[in-house]
Amino acid sequence: MASKRSSNTAVDLEFAEPQADNALDSALDGFIGYAMRHAQIKVFQHLVNKLGTYDLRPAQFTALAIIGDNPGLMQVDLARTLAIEPPQAVTLLNKLETRGLAVRVRCKPDKRSYGIFLTKAGEALLEQLKDVVLQSDLEATATLTEDERQQLLALLQKVYR
């Protein structure tokens, strides 16, 4: 995180630079898209840092959670749920498989497709990560009360569902 204004020389003050450090974007105050993007970046970055401890990206945690909740699903369904393209699902799954967290099993009548499952290690890690991610959510929204947090969650879901 960079400091806001490292330069506070006389020259800056003399030549009509805006005084308030963060006021340069006040023209965008009314836009919900602007507020949502900034809030999302903050929450997302917090999660990136938390999951970095486990050398995982947010999408990889999401994939683990979806696989754990839908054992045996196909890659095409995983991709659709993650809102990514099939080639991205390949890369993502390769990583999870290499790390021994998930496996592809030819277990379907349709022999083109795999069933995707978590390994024991994957299941164990997922349980651990659920707490980590929930904690990250709470920390990143620490300026909200629990009521406000539930309100925000409900409003966000109403927007995208």
Place this chain on the structure above:
Amino acid sequence: MASKRSSNTAVDLEFAEPQADNALDSALDGFIGYAMRHAQIKVFQHLVNKLGTYDLRPAQFTALAIIGDNPGLMQVDLARTLAIEPPQAVTLLNKLETRGLAVRVRCKPDKRSYGIFLTKAGEALLEQLKDVVLQSDLEATATLTEDERQQLLALLQKVYR
């Protein structure tokens, strides 16, 4: 006819609403980061489509709004406000200048820096775009009442400020 993105034109509509297959992610229902990311993607994508008509990206509109509200600011301040790195500000400004929407003027005692200003064309377009972007916000959050929209805006700002 599934949600394939066959068109990359500005007129790209988003009829491709999530199908009934969104039950696979119910394990992630409680996470605010998950809801925020999905809501943000929807609102952002809606704006991308709207601004595509003008061959502009959201960050370029944001830059126009910030320059319009802070005429004469330096690139380093623009970059800081946009939360981008200086090299990205160069590319962004080059585009705006090439299109005749903004100009760099050596008008400071410190001859290393430029003052950035909107042209007349830039000012005129910005006024037009403000309506477009506000309209995009309203459309992308059409499932909310006006009260809920204001609630959401306040909660989001409380998160990131």
Place this chain on the structure above:
DNA sequence: TATTGTTATACTCTATAACTATA
């Protein structure tokens, strides 16, 4: 002919190092 998974590819976005010209 259509679909699953895959490879190859490309385009955007983002981040960093290093250069220039001023200070």
Place this chain on the structure above:
DNA sequence: TATAGTTATAGAGTATAACAATA
């Protein structure tokens, strides 16, 4: 030496086309 702006570059993330195996 330090800073404003720039160039070059590399890494993610994301998108499409095309292929092999199967349906």
